[in-house]
Amino acid sequence: MFLRTIVNNAKRLAPNIRGMASQGPLVDLTVDNDGVAILTMQRPPVNSLNLDLLKELSNSLDEVARNKNTGLILTSSSSTVFSAGLDIMEMYKPDMKRAEQFWTTLQDVWLKLFGSNFVTAAAINGHAPAGGCLLAMSCEYRVMVSGKFTIGLNETALGIVAPTWFMDTMCHTIPVREAEYALTTARMFTVDEALKVGLVDEVATDKADAISKCKDFIEKFDNIPSLARAVTKQRIRQGAIERLQKNRKADLEDFLHYLNQPKIQQSLEMYIQMLKMKSSKN
Template sequence: MALRNLRRLQQLNIAYFKQYSSVSKLVSLTVDDKTGVSVLSLQRPPVNSLNLELLSDIHNALTEAEKNKSRGVILTSQKDGVFSAGLDIMEMYKPDQDRIKTFWTTLQDCWIKLYGCLYPTVAVINGHSPAGGCLLAMSCEYRIMQTNYTIGLNETLLGIVAPPWFISTMKNLIGHRESELALTQGKLFTSDEALKIGLVDEIMHSKDEGIKKANAFMAKFAKISPITRSLTKQSVRGPTIQDMIKNRQADLEHFLQFTNNPQVQQSLGMYLEMLKKKGGK
């Protein structure tokens, strides 16, 4: 009887693990059945650029974790080197108009889902995290960053103005003055610099160390009612989310107008050409 029960328990554990794994080829979602904490890994080579499909899969994975009553989600990259290089420029260069609309609204939805998750979220930043990659990390409740990498909203260096909700996310994290300096300069912070201003909360020397620290952060909520915790989080973050939702159509229209500007298209083309030349060296 005991052996049969043990086998049954093992089967349940295997089924539970499979239910959380292989959400798509662009992300993986696995759960530690001891802690109930899920790890959401980005795995779109080479640098986890955020295209329509990856954003959609991130959103779906977060929803899946919510449905399965995950006790928290750790967001990281499958491979070290780049956490996420940000938005995929190919989505914006000579775009199909229907696709680019879907791309931007999916980005909006992904941010709303991640920023407003009921469960705790931690970014284990095991690589460079510029622009949209920084947004993903900032949207989590806690950030642990590996040494020798950089993070920041560097849009101004690319001739782009960060959307208001990107800016609000940063301001809520590091304050108005630090955000103004960072945004106007397109600053990419080292891990030590990011720690100093509160852009990240801890430093790690390896992904494994970061996962351990992330689980330690999750454990702080063990004696706190999940409902109370989630309602408190909603009270803190809700106004920012509601402001974005209220203005999301205007945000979309502004993005489309900006992206379709001939000068912007020319700049994007030049940037892509520069990347090709670098890749050929």
């Protein structure tokens, strides 16, 4: 399929002292012949969502809205990870000013993706823990590539209470009872389990198949007036959207407060060590 690159030169951001600086564009936004935008996260090794990647995602979502693209497919350039979720290094011993910007940008990305006018689908071509799962659930349709991948909100395992809007997003995706159980137990679903509970809508053989299935979903709306479609979606999602819009500042303060708790910092430190140990064994 011929793809035209429309945005591949996202602004490089100022380097920072904590080793999270970006090496180049962290997303690739292309539009195919049918007007479907494909937004690919490309921050190796695991697309962890740091401030820089979130800013580029936010800018790309603005671009898709401005271009009036038919729909958006969110995916990853990695062959094994959709996104590892929030970059833990943004939360571990943070610079509080940057942490504030980080959280505000995450809120922006969610509001733009969850509340978008355009049709959204996620081609989940690998693991999607935590924030990765949040991004996928914020879309209207999810296709996950089969394999030994997992998806879910695992915040409680790190001693973190997932923000209400993360919970709302899950409750919009799977039954409330399942969401409560999954959130409290930090459940990571296999692909088959995710399909069974409705956390994903379809399973694909590979990334190309996932994108093709996402496109089939987007094409379902070819004969539906787009305004009626968008308003219907937004009204169904309105409660969750308004809850965050009205509480953005309190939600930010909660996050900053959590970061300042020694217990949270200890859990993050242990978690980072565990990841490093696992990574060195790979």
